[in-house]
Amino acid sequence: MNKDDEKSKVFTRRAIIVGAFQGGLLAVLGGRLAWLQLAQGKKYKTLADRNRINIKMLSPTRGEIVDRFGVPLAINNQNYMALLIPEQTDDIRGSLEKLADLINIDSKKIEKILLESKKSASFIPVEIKDDLSWDDVSKLEVNITDLPGISIDEGEIRNYPFGEATGHIIGYVGAVSDKDMTDDPILTLPGFRIGKTAIERSYDIELRGKSGISQMEVNVRGREVRELETEKSVGGQRIALTIDAELQRLSQQRLSEYKSASAIVMDAHTGAIYSMVSYPGFDPNLFTRGISTENWEELLSNPAFPLNNKAVSGQYPPGSTFKMITALAALEQNLAKANTSVRCTGTYEYGTDKFRCWKLSGHGMVNVTSALMKSCDTYFYKLSTDIGIDNIAAMAQKFGLGQKYNFDLKEERAGLLPTKEWKMNEYGKNWQPGETIVASIGQGYILATPLQLAVMTSRLVNGGYAVKPWLVGYVGHQKIFQEKWPLIGIKQENLDIIKTGMDQVVNNNEGTAYSSRIDEEGMQMGGKTGTAQVKRINRAERAQGIMNEDLEWKYRHHALFVGYAPVSNPRYVCSVVVEHGGGGSAVAAPLARDILREAQIRNPAREDIKLSQISSKIGGIYG
Amino acid sequence: MADRLHLSTDHNILYKFQNFGWGLVLLICAMACVGFTSLYSAAGGNFDPWASKQIIRFLIGIGGMIVVSLIDIKWWFRLSFPIYVIGFILLIIVEMMGHIGMGAQRWINLGFIQIQPSEFMKIAVVMVLAKYFHAASKEDMKSIRFLIPGVLLVLFPVALVMLQPDLGTSLMIVMAGVAMFFLAGAPLWMFLVGGGLVIASLPVAWLLMHNYQKQRVLTFLNPESDPLGAGYHITQSKIALGSGGIQGKGFLEGTQSRLNFLPEKQTDFIFTLWAEEWGFLGGVCLLLLCGLIFAYGISVALQCRHAYGKLLATGLIINFSLYVFINIGMVMGLMPVVGAPLPLVSYGGTSMLAVLVGFGLILSCNVHKDTKLLRI
Numbered sequence: 001m002n003k004d005d006e007k008s009k010v011f012t013r014r015a016i017i018v019g020a021f022q023g024g025l026l027a028v029l030g031g032r033l034a035w036l037q038l039a040q041g042k043k044y045k046t047l048a049d050r051n052r053i054n055i056k057m058l059s060p061t062r063g064e065i066v067d068r069f070g071v072p073l074a075i076n077n078q079n080y081m082a083l084l085i086p087e088q089t090d091d092i093r094g095s096l097e098k099l100a101d102l103i104n105i106d107s108k109k110i111e112k113i114l115l116e117s118k119k120s121a122s123f124i125p126v127e128i129k130d131d132l133s134w135d136d137v138s139k140l141e142v143n144i145t146d147l148p149g150i151s152i153d154e155g156e157i158r159n160y161p162f163g164e165a166t167g168h169i170i171g172y173v174g175a176v177s178d179k180d181m182t183d184d185p186i187l188t189l190p191g192f193r194i195g196k197t198a199i200e201r202s203y204d205i206e207l208r209g210k211s212g213i214s215q216m217e218v219n220v221r222g223r224e225v226r227e228l229e230t231e232k233s234v235g236g237q238r239i240a241l242t243i244d245a246e247l248q249r250l251s252q253q254r255l256s257e258y259k260s261a262s263a264i265v266m267d268a269h270t271g272a273i274y275s276m277v278s279y280p281g282f283d284p285n286l287f288t289r290g291i292s293t294e295n296w297e298e299l300l301s302n303p304a305f306p307l308n309n310k311a312v313s314g315q316y317p318p319g320s321t322f323k324m325i326t327a328l329a330a331l332e333q334n335l336a337k338a339n340t341s342v343r344c345t346g347t348y349e350y351g352t353d354k355f356r357c358w359k360l361s362g363h364g365m366v367n368v369t370s371a372l373m374k375s376c377d378t379y380f381y382k383l384s385t386d387i388g389i390d391n392i393a394a395m396a397q398k399f400g401l402g403q404k405y406n407f408d409l410k411e412e413r414a415g416l417l418p419t420k421e422w423k424m425n426e427y428g429k430n431w432q433p434g435e436t437i438v439a440s441i442g443q444g445y446i447l448a449t450p451l452q453l454a455v456m457t458s459r460l461v462n463g464g465y466a467v468k469p470w471l472v473g474y475v476g477h478q479k480i481f482q483e484k485w486p487l488i489g490i491k492q493e494n495l496d497i498i499k500t501g502m503d504q505v506v507n508n509n510e511g512t513a514y515s516s517r518i519d520e521e522g523m524q525m526g527g528k529t530g531t532a533q534v535k536r537i538n539r540a541e542r543a544q545g546i547m548n549e550d551l552e553w554k555y556r557h558h559a560l561f562v563g564y565a566p567v568s569n570p571r572y573v574c575s576v577v578v579e580h581g582g583g584g585s586a587v588a589a590p591l592a593r594d595i596l597r598e599a600q601i602r603n604p605a606r607e608d609i610k611l612s613q614i615s616s617k618i619g620g621i622y623g
Numbered sequence: 624m625a626d627r628l629h630l631s632t633d634h635n636i637l638y639k640f641q642n643f644g645w646g647l648v649l650l651i652c653a654m655a656c657v658g659f660t661s662l663y664s665a666a667g668g669n670f671d672p673w674a675s676k677q678i679i680r681f682l683i684g685i686g687g688m689i690v691v692s693l694i695d696i697k698w699w700f701r702l703s704f705p706i707y708v709i710g711f712i713l714l715i716i717v718e719m720m721g722h723i724g725m726g727a728q729r730w731i732n733l734g735f736i737q738i739q740p741s742e743f744m745k746i747a748v749v750m751v752l753a754k755y756f757h758a759a760s761k762e763d764m765k766s767i768r769f770l771i772p773g774v775l776l777v778l779f780p781v782a783l784v785m786l787q788p789d790l791g792t793s794l795m796i797v798m799a800g801v802a803m804f805f806l807a808g809a810p811l812w813m814f815l816v817g818g819g820l821v822i823a824s825l826p827v828a829w830l831l832m833h834n835y836q837k838q839r840v841l842t843f844l845n846p847e848s849d850p851l852g853a854g855y856h857i858t859q860s861k862i863a864l865g866s867g868g869i870q871g872k873g874f875l876e877g878t879q880s881r882l883n884f885l886p887e888k889q890t891d892f893i894f895t896l897w898a899e900e901w902g903f904l905g906g907v908c909l910l911l912l913c914g915l916i917f918a919y920g921i922s923v924a925l926q927c928r929h930a931y932g933k934l935l936a937t938g939l940i941i942n943f944s945l946y947v948f949i950n951i952g953m954v955m956g957l958m959p960v961v962g963a964p965l966p967l968v969s970y971g972g973t974s975m976l977a978v979l980v981g982f983g984l985i986l987s988c989n990v991h992k993d994t995k996l997l998r999i
Contacts, residue, residue: 007761010808011933012925018802018937019921022944026914029948030907032955036865037903044865118672 056216059189060209061156063236065170065199067245068272068473068609073166074200079157080137081130081191082150086117089149096128099147103136105129125190131157131289155191158288162245164281165252168309169243169409169471171198172284186211193288198309198409199239199471206475209236237476242272244604251595255279259553260304260579262311262450263591265599268458268564268573270483271467274604275595276451278314280306303554304579312412315447316577319530319584320375321562322396322442324460324498327368329395330383331494338497341367344378348437355381355437358531372501373511375529377441384440389431392439393417398488400455400468401448408471415452418445443533453575457562460498461526461570464490473609481609502526503567506589516589518565523600526570527563527592529584534558549582556580561588565596572599639693644989647919648685651967651982654912655681658968660874661897665889668875673889673970680972684979691983696991699984700931703747703754707776710747713740714783741784741792742977746984748796749803749938751776756807757931757996764808773804790836791961795945802941806934840959860892860954863899864906871902889970891962895954909968913947916940923989929996932988939981946978 036044065074082099089095096110105128117126128150132140140152158173160166173193180194181187186208187194195204212233247265255261255277265274280302286295299306308314330336346362348355357363357377363370371379384392396402402417418439420431438444448456451469458467465485473481503526505511506518512529535555548557559581564570574592581587659681662673717740755773756764763769777800784793805814829837863877871877877900888896898906920940924933943966950965952958964971966978 007808007930008933010761011806011930014806014808015921015924015933015937018806018941019917022917022941023914025944025948026910026917028957029951029955030910032952032957033864033898033903033906033910036861036955037867037898037906038869040865041868041903044862045868047862048866 056214057185057189058212058214058230058233059155059186059192060211060233061235062158062173062193063203063207063209063238063476065207065239065241067241067243067248068274068604069244069607070240070610071245073160073162073241073243073245074170075159075161076156077159079130079155079191080132081153081155082128082132082136082140083125083153083190084113084117084128085125085149085151087149092117092149095147095149098143099128099140099150102139102143103129103132125151125153127190130155130191153190158193160284162249163283163285165249165277166243166245167281167284168278168311169198169241169248169276170284171200172196172287173200174287175290196287198411199241202408202410203239203472203475207236207239210234238474239472240474240609241471242267242274242473242481242609243276243471244274244602247595247599247602247604248275248277250598251275251277252279252281254591254594258578258581258587260310261577261581261591262309262314263574263576263595264311264450264454265595266454266458266469266573266575267605268462268570269465269467270481271455271458271469271485272473272481272605272609273469273471274572274599276309276311276471278308278310280304282306309409309411310577310579311450312407312409313449314577314579315413315415315449316558316560316579317444317446317532318401318442318448318453319532319558319560320377320441321453321456321528321530321560321575321584322446322448323372323375323380323440324502324528325396325399325401325456326380326384326387326392326440327372327501328399328460328490328494328498329387329392331368331497332395332490333387333391335386336368336383338369339367341365342371342379342382344376346378348378348381350381350385350434350437353434355434357381368497369501369504370510372498372528373504373508375505375512380440381437384436385433387436387440389436389439390419392436393419396446396456398466398490399459400466401446401452403452405451405455405468407451407469412451413449415449416445416447442530450575450577453560453562453577454573457527457564457575458573459488460495460502461564461573464488464492464495499526502528502564505529506563507567512585513561513563513589516585516593518593518597520597522566522568523597524567525563525565525593525596526567527561527574527589529589530558530560530562531582531584532558532560534580553580557582559584559587561585561592563589563592563596565600571605572596574599636693639990642990643692644919644923644986647916647923647982647986647989650912650916650919651685651979654909654916654967657897657909657912658893658965658970661893661900661968662889662970664875664877664900665893665896677970677975680975681967681979684976687976688979688983688986691980692986692990694987696929696932696987696994697996699750699935699987700754700757700996703750707747707751710740710744711780711783713738714744714780716740718783718786739973739977741787741789741796742973744780744784745792745796745799745942746939746977746981748777748780749799749942750935750984752800752803752807753931753934753938756803756934757929759807759930761808765810770804770809770813774800788833788836790832791949791963795942795949795963798945799938799942803934803938806937856892856960857954857956860895861956863895864955867899867902867906869903871898871900871905874900876900890964891950891960891969892954893969894951894965897968910951913944917944920985923985923992927988927992929992929994931996932992932994936985936988939985942981943978946974 062076064072066072084092086092092114096113099105100110113126113128137152160170174196176187176192176194186192195201195207200207210233213231214227215229216227251263255263256279258279260279262278264276266272267274282299343365344357344363346357346360363374363376366374366376366379396417402415404412404414423429423431435444439446455467455469459465464487466488467485470481473479505528506513506516506526507524508514513527518525534557535551557580559578561576561584564573574596576588576592578587578591659674659678662677663670666673752773755776759769777797781793781796784796877896897909917940920936924936927933927936946963946966949958949961949963953960953963964974966974
């Protein structure tokens, strides 16, 4: 009991100390209150009673996006919008209904605005309608006194002059979703848009700019009396792309003859992308104001996936365009020489399995160059069993397949390069020799994107430099590209053998793309056709005489072509994939020819990318 | 004396209500009424959307408080540790959900109510420490070996709350924990050494802080550096408060709070609205009201005949006072903006419920002040 008493005494003493401490803190709070309300009350009263300071954020102008010659690809147009500031009226519905009599707003929209106005603080403006016509603006101006709580604001709206042609590269901007919210207060501005896809997304921060602040003195009724201080907004930085807008437009036009296709033109030495088209595309202008459900569903239901940039995210078996890799792998390992010959009888037997060459009657004796020229399958079947899949994959890896490049479009995909280890991890099974044979002609597990095929071809024809693709040249004044690339480490003589083969594919009358050659002197192209099988036609179907063209669209072959020009001094590389388009030589090669011819005529490489000025325009006032 | 102790174990309901501590209930209701009035005003003279809901929550909360207070303190004594463990598990669940949801997660949604385990934990830590120190002798309080488990009881949940990350709440738990050690009679030199260590480790803490937390501290030190962010709110809050003057602008006349860019006027900045409309007099009345509640709580502790109740009641009243100091200090620019509500006044269900449960426990200490608790 004695101990308890002592303990209790300690507690009592200390509890009183705690109580005194609390009392002291309360006194501090009281003192602060007295300081603010009594000592400084007058000062704050003047600030508050007669006038109050209204701080507005000034929205910055979004940076423009231009092509390599300064042609605008994304700009900002003036945009008038009607805003509702809920705290300025007691009868929001009344104001909105009166407004609906003047300009076209449907009743559903009114309910939506009412709901939205309740969600956030009443001083935050809610967007009622944007992109008002001059007619609407003047009607509003005249009647503004009868519309309490409603105001007109001038802002900017994103516009993409090339529409569908550049949709996949530029992307689009959209309203800020909860997911996009960060600490940046700029995101709370009404009508503020941020990049949602492609360059608009990858470079959103650079394009966004910095908001300004305007401090206004406002009287009790909320009318602005005078501006106290303004810190101007700083526009976003202008971004200069490597694209040649005209080449882009022409390529897109040419591809639109097919149901679903993509094509890239790239600089073999620097890696700059001159054009990159994925057809069908979409018009990004549809998105800037919020796309209609109808349009959205149409885009989603299209079997050719217009929203996807297939040039960077479409993954296809490379088919015969992969044969250069198999050939190089053999040459580098001394498993084949320039004159190593194989007899093609139309069938290659391995164990009990039979692998057929596309030409059933066989090609007779072929060597590396003629096998490439005629796209003989047997030659590569024969080589592949000696090389092994891991060596083939390692060579493909050196030429940029099966990897991402940290490209300016985050939509890029890595494709797939199978190895023994990969198959064990993925399927828990051993690699079969037959699978190597299939892989040697770019079938089976192997997948590559059109961008990767362009990179592969560039590295084959540029003297063996490990070039990587890029789209953005300048951000504001800052140069952000790399033009010099390290050597991969492949023997020059072997690369020359491959180049000779690719030259003959197009320019030898036995070549698979001879009919697509470019005749103009000094503009000839080289390349390689590819036809990627999607579905095998089985024996029964073959017996019935079913051909690939008779199948349903989605089961037909992909048509591929990788090309470069001019043959004498390669500069432009082009890769083309026509989804389910049929044969590479019949469909893809003519496309590549037209695009490469156009690229050489326009010759976008003649000039370096222009260093563009930082846009210094001041944005509209939002508040 | 033995007789009294014997009698005290089976109080009937009538006895309990006679010795209930109605004064505290009255003070609580008065403070809640300040909240209703301000919320009514914040909505521009409307019960919707805040005041009506707040009244309903308060009535439910008061019901809960009475139930908590009528339950014999023996039960709370026995349940202290299990409650702590449950709170701890809930914190871990929240932490895991947060990782899955890829972001700060502080809530568990039970469908009809969202529970914020860290609120719950503030009470549970006080309960578990009160129990831990209940049977401690004077020698125990001097032995490091006895004190270290107590320190861990505080630090484990604090670490979890920090991970959420919720620096404000974790600091509040630490402060309440330190106060519990002090009240239980830990030697003074430990606090001096501990304080010294904290000051020495501040630079390290700065490096570990999230960017937004650093920003808050910087803004507090120099509000003009962030005119559109947190600093702006403080500036606006000070203008609204200051312009209230002695008598205030009158009920529903607080133009600054209602019209201006004062965010969360119904939650964190409600004191600003009150002091603008009711002036210095109103503000001081509210502070006095808080002071009376503190005093009531401490007097309950002093009259309580068992160490558990003494420690519990004081610990909980310290929790309450921390809220008050942090919130009011913040809106007057004395503290960084940490996002703490003003208990009983700010709009919000969870904090209201947690605070009323805390008061229920204090009242239980009052009703059962003579109950004999075993030394375990």
